[in-house]
Every structure is written in structure tokens, then in C-alpha cells.
Amino acid sequence: MTTEVTSYAAADQKAVAPCPAGGLRRLARVGLGLVLPLVLALGWEAAARTGVITTHLMPPPSTVAAHIVQLFATGEIWDHLVATLTRMALGFGFGVAAGTVLGALVGYLPVAHRLLDPSVQALRNIPSIAWVPLFILWLGIFETSKITLIAVGVFFPVYMSLAQGFASVDRKLVEVGRVWRLSAFDMIRRILLPATLPTYVIGLRGGLGLGWMFVVAAELMGASEGLGYLMMDGQMTGRPAAILASLVLFAILGKLSDFLLVTATRPMVAWQDGFRR
Amino acid sequence: MSLLTLDRASKRFGNRHALADVSLSVASGEIVALVGASGSGKSTLLRLLAGLEAPTSGRALFHDAEIDGPRPEIGVIFQEPRLLPWLSVADNVGFGLAHLNAVERERRVNRALDRVGLAAYAKTLPRELSGGMAQRVSIARALVGQPEVLLLDEPFSALDAFTRTDLQDHLLDLWREDRPTLVLVTHDLDEALVLADRVVLLAGPPGRIFAERPVALARPRERTSAAFQEEKRQLLSTLHAARSGRIYEPEVLEVP
Structure with missing residues (x-):
């Protein structure tokens, strides 16, 4: 038994020894993702400078x-x-909260699943933008209707990840919880949620993506400020550069928020024994 | 007095009759092995004792009280280690000790890990353990609550032969310290004879007990000794006698 212990420890040390070219290789790996946007931008710039495309409708990256x-x-x-x-x-926060509570409920209680899931699935199939007229009528044209629209978009992927995720948690792990006589709340908190966390994070990321989509929709439907408003303004005043600038900012914000979400949740899902860690 | 009792217990899962009218009593400190082929209801029997299933008819008793759910005095070790992959080894072992304060919990966890020889792995994640080590962690997790009874469902059947005999010996070492009652499901006659005071033979479906045999071997038991082999031969002939009696179809019991 002791020999097994020592040999394992030795193998572990070998595995974590830092590789000298690691930093450079990491840089190269990240850099690879930048090649395509850079080539496209340079090509566009060149096409604009040489007069292949008309710059007043398609302004160059510069x-x-x-x-x-x-x-x-x-x-x-x-x-x-x-x-x-x-x-x-605000929209993301409310959407995540509602999606988490309802998703967990539907995932855990078969009765709640039979009662609520068909309705939620039906609502999910309504195109999000279709809510806009109703929300404006009900909630006015100011912040409330916009935040609600974003929350609705965020809600569904988060809800789905838990409602479906709980069902696919290994029955054998749930039984461990039963042997230790966990209450329903503890079963969710200590077994179902952690086991579902990788799926949940995917739901959160999907929700975040949809949230960005809906924030644009909300701001296009009538706002006096916001990046979406800048786009509308650019269209009205015939300035494609203003529209593109907002697009670029949306892309940066979207990527940045996703990066922050992934970074914040990585320690929580690091236990996975997956194909690519 | 009997610690665990099954009183004419039957279990049906829909149309499937898993266990039929089984009566069994296990004394405190006893080691009982349940042996039988798949379909003989031995795992179902264990799950009734664990409180993970309720009998369709009849009763399952612990200290003469109905077993109506899992209880702290009865620990369970499954065929797979069933460690929670997101928790470290120490947190897995301490999983059922949430009601204790951190200091007391750590003390008990460390002691349990010491007993299974894995103190150095407290902070390791389950995915980094070998199968045998993972099963030792699950033994530590079951022992940490100091149960009176330990129910083991083919605990070593997924391990290689060397690790299996290691862990059988290890289990006996642990048992010697505070002598919990052990009920062990196995399909390995050697394992039954190394560990058990009494071997209970089941066949089915539906599962029934068709023979019981005390193991008349002094401990520690040598797997290679003549007495051991003789005991195994007699156990086999009990199996054959049961077969020739045509109580059950010959192919019901697989004899390794």
C-alpha cells in the first residue's frame, strides 16, 4: 500500500513540471484566433484605399x-x-434568478415538471421580438420593458440547463445523497447543482449571448441612450461608421462578458474529467 | 438478539418479482456474505436493509424497528466508489458530517483517511485516483460515521485480483478495530469464504434463500490453505446439492 502511494506522488510531480516553452506556446495559441479578423480588416482597408469599395457606405476599419x-x-x-x-x-440578473429557481424546481420535482414544463416550452417558441409590443403596452417604453425583454431572453437557456441538467445527473450519486439522508434543499445544493454546474455554465453563457441580442432589440425599439440607440442614430443620420463602431463595441463587450463569466466559473467546473481540460 | 432482520420480505418492481418471502437475521458483529448469480435478488435484499427500497410485503427491521429509510447507523458501500467528482477526497469522506463543526469534522476525516492509508491524498480530486484507491475512499466515507452496520454491494468486483485481495484483507483489518456488522453481496466464493462467518446462498428470480452455511475456518484465513480449499469444495457441493434437488434450474447459479 505504501509503495502505491509513493509511486503515485512521483507521477503527479512529473505531470505538473512546467514546460519551458509553455508561455510562448500559449501566446501562439491565443494569437491564432486573431489571424482571421486581422486578415479581414487589412483586406477591407486595402480594398477601401484602392477604391474597390465605396467608403461612404462601407467605411474602412481605420x-x-x-x-x-x-x-x-x-x-x-x-x-x-x-x-x-x-x-x-439588471436583465441578466433577473433572468438568471428566475431561470435558476424555476429550472431547479422543474428539474427536481416531477410534479413541477409535468405542471410547468409544457407551458414554459410553449412560451420558449415565441420569437422574442414578438413580446415587444406587449411589453411596451404593459410596462411602458422606458427601462422596465427593456429589462424585462432581456430577462426573458436570458431566462430560457438558464431554465433549460437546470430543468434538463438535473434529470441527467447520475442516479448513483443521488443515491449517495439518499444514504446520507439529505433534505430536498441539500440534495439540490450539495449534489444536483454541483453535478449540473458544467451544463449550468453553458446555460449562463447562452443566456448572456441572448441577453446581448435582446439589449440591442430593446434599444432599437426606442431609446434615448445606449449603444443600440447610437446605431439607430447612425442609420438616421446616414453615418455607417457610427453603426459599425457600435457593432464593434457590442462585439467587444459580448466577448469580454463571456470571458469574465468563463473565468469566474472555471474554478467551479475544474473537477471535470473531460476530453479537453 | 438479532440486529438486522428480514421477515418474509418480498419485493416487486412492477411485473418483476425480485425477492420472494425472504427471511434472514443477522447478529451484531457478524459478517454475512450473500452469494448468488445476477437475478438472485441479493442486491435487492441489501437495498431493503439499507432502507433504499421498501419491501412490497413483509418487513425489514433494525433493532426490531422498521427500516423506513436510510439511517445513520447503517453505512453503505456500493460496487462503484460513487465519489462526488467535484469534491476533494477529504470533502467526500466528510460529506455526511455537515452537522459537525469544522474542527471535529476534520479530525474524523483525517482519522478515517489514516485508517484506509490515504492521508496523503486528502486534497486530491477523485479523477486522479486509481480504482482501488477510490474504493478505499468510499470505505472511509462509510466508516467515518461509525456505523453499527456496513452493507457492501459487490464492493470489490470491479477491481483487479491483486487489489481485490488487498482490500479484502484491509476490510478485515478495519473490522477488527470496532467490529461492525457486515453484510456483503458477492458472486465470488473465495471472497465470501475469506470474509464471512456465514454464507447465505440465493437463487432466482424471484430471489430466495436456498441454503446457508457457517464458515468453520479460524481467522486469519489463508486462501491457499487446505482447510480453505476444503471449505470451498463443501460450499460448492452445497450448491450442487441444491441444484440436483431441482429446486432451481441448474444454470441459475454461476459457480466461478
Whole structure:
């Protein structure tokens, strides 16, 4: 028994020994993802400079970049950023909360599943934008209707991840919980939720993506500030660079928020014995 | 007095009759092996004692009280280690001790890990353990609550022969310390003879007890000794006698 112990410890040490070229290799791996956008941007820029495309409708990356710099330089951007991020944060928060509670309930209780899931699935099939007229009538054209729309978008992927995720948790692990006489709440908290966490994170990421989609929809339907408003404004005033600048900012914000979410949840799902860690 | 009792217990799962009118009593400190082929209801019998299933008719008793669910005095070890993959070895072992304060919990966990020789692995995640080590962690998890009874459902059948005999010896070492009652399901006659005071033979479906045999071997038992082999031969002939009696179809019992 002792020999088994020592030999395992030795093998572990070998496995974690740092590889000298590790930092460089990591950089190269991240850099690979930048190749395609850079090539496209350069090609576009070149096409614009040589007059292959008309710049007043398709401004080159340099013009878009200049517009973004100007937005920040004048400080004009901050109000819009704050407005969009606040809506997004509130909508995401409410959507996640509702999706988690209802998803956990439906995933855990067969009765709740039979009672609620058919209705939720039916509602899920309504195109999100179709809610807009109703929300405006019910909740007005200001923040409440926008935040609700975002929350609705975030709700479904989060709900789905738990409602389905709980059902696929290994029955054998649930039985361990039964042997230790866990209450329903503890069974969810100590076994079902942790086991579902990898699926849940995917639900959160899906919800976040939809949230960004819906924040644009909400801001396009009538807002006086926000990145979506900037896009509308760019369209009205015939400035494609303003629209593209907002698009770029949306892309950056979306990627950044997803990165933060993945980074924050990584320690919680590090236990997975998956194909790619 | 009998610690665990099955009183004419039957279990049906829908149309499947898993266990028919089984009566069994296990004394405190006794080691009983339940032997039989798959379909003989031995796992179902164990699950009735564990409180994981309720009998369709008849009763399952612990200290003369009905077993109406899992209870702290009865620990269970499954065929697979069933460790929670997101918890460290120490947290897995301490899983059922949430009601204790952190200091007391750590003390008990460390002691349990010491007993199974895995103190160095407290912070390791289950995915980094070998099968035998993982099963030792699950033994530690069952022992940490100091149960009166330990129910083991083919605990070593998924392990290689060397690890299996190691763990059988290890289980006996642990048993010698505070002598819990052990009820062990196995299809390995050697395992039954190494560990048990009494071997109960089941056949089915539906599962029934068709023979019982005390193991008249002094401990510690040598697997290679003549007495051991003789005991095994007699156990086999009990099986054959049961077969020739045509109580059950010959192919019901697999003899290794």
C-alpha cells in the first residue's frame, strides 16, 4: 500500500513540471484566433484605399477606429455604455434568478415538471421580438420593458440547463445523497447543482449571448441612450461608421462578458474529467 | 438478539418479482456474505436493509424497528466508489458530517483517511485516483460515521485480483478495530469464504434463500490453505446439492 502511494506522488510531480516553452506556446495559441479578423480588416482597408469599395457606405476599419476613439475622447460614449450595461446587468440578473429557481424546481420535482414544463416550452417558441409590443403596452417604453425583454431572453437557456441538467445527473450519486439522508434543499445544493454546474455554465453563457441580442432589440425599439440607440442614430443620420463602431463595441463587450463569466466559473467546473481540460 | 432482520420480505418492481418471502437475521458483529448469480435478488435484499427500497410485503427491521429509510447507523458501500467528482477526497469522506463543526469534522476525516492509508491524498480530486484507491475512499466515507452496520454491494468486483485481495484483507483489518456488522453481496466464493462467518446462498428470480452455511475456518484465513480449499469444495457441493434437488434450474447459479 505504501509503495502505491509513493509511486503515485512521483507521477503527479512529473505531470505538473512546467514546460519551458509553455508561455510562448500559449501566446501562439491565443494569437491564432486573431489571424482571421486581422486578415479581414487589412483586406477591407486595402480594398477601401484602392477604391474597390465605396467608403461612404462601407467605411474602412481605420475610419471606424477613428470614430470609436472620438467617442471616447469626447466622453460622449460613457452615458451610452452605462445605459446599455445597466440594462444588461439588471436583465441578466433577473433572468438568471428566475431561470435558476424555476429550472431547479422543474428539474427536481416531477410534479413541477409535468405542471410547468409544457407551458414554459410553449412560451420558449415565441420569437422574442414578438413580446415587444406587449411589453411596451404593459410596462411602458422606458427601462422596465427593456429589462424585462432581456430577462426573458436570458431566462430560457438558464431554465433549460437546470430543468434538463438535473434529470441527467447520475442516479448513483443521488443515491449517495439518499444514504446520507439529505433534505430536498441539500440534495439540490450539495449534489444536483454541483453535478449540473458544467451544463449550468453553458446555460449562463447562452443566456448572456441572448441577453446581448435582446439589449440591442430593446434599444432599437426606442431609446434615448445606449449603444443600440447610437446605431439607430447612425442609420438616421446616414453615418455607417457610427453603426459599425457600435457593432464593434457590442462585439467587444459580448466577448469580454463571456470571458469574465468563463473565468469566474472555471474554478467551479475544474473537477471535470473531460476530453479537453 | 438479532440486529438486522428480514421477515418474509418480498419485493416487486412492477411485473418483476425480485425477492420472494425472504427471511434472514443477522447478529451484531457478524459478517454475512450473500452469494448468488445476477437475478438472485441479493442486491435487492441489501437495498431493503439499507432502507433504499421498501419491501412490497413483509418487513425489514433494525433493532426490531422498521427500516423506513436510510439511517445513520447503517453505512453503505456500493460496487462503484460513487465519489462526488467535484469534491476533494477529504470533502467526500466528510460529506455526511455537515452537522459537525469544522474542527471535529476534520479530525474524523483525517482519522478515517489514516485508517484506509490515504492521508496523503486528502486534497486530491477523485479523477486522479486509481480504482482501488477510490474504493478505499468510499470505505472511509462509510466508516467515518461509525456505523453499527456496513452493507457492501459487490464492493470489490470491479477491481483487479491483486487489489481485490488487498482490500479484502484491509476490510478485515478495519473490522477488527470496532467490529461492525457486515453484510456483503458477492458472486465470488473465495471472497465470501475469506470474509464471512456465514454464507447465505440465493437463487432466482424471484430471489430466495436456498441454503446457508457457517464458515468453520479460524481467522486469519489463508486462501491457499487446505482447510480453505476444503471449505470451498463443501460450499460448492452445497450448491450442487441444491441444484440436483431441482429446486432451481441448474444454470441459475454461476459457480466461478
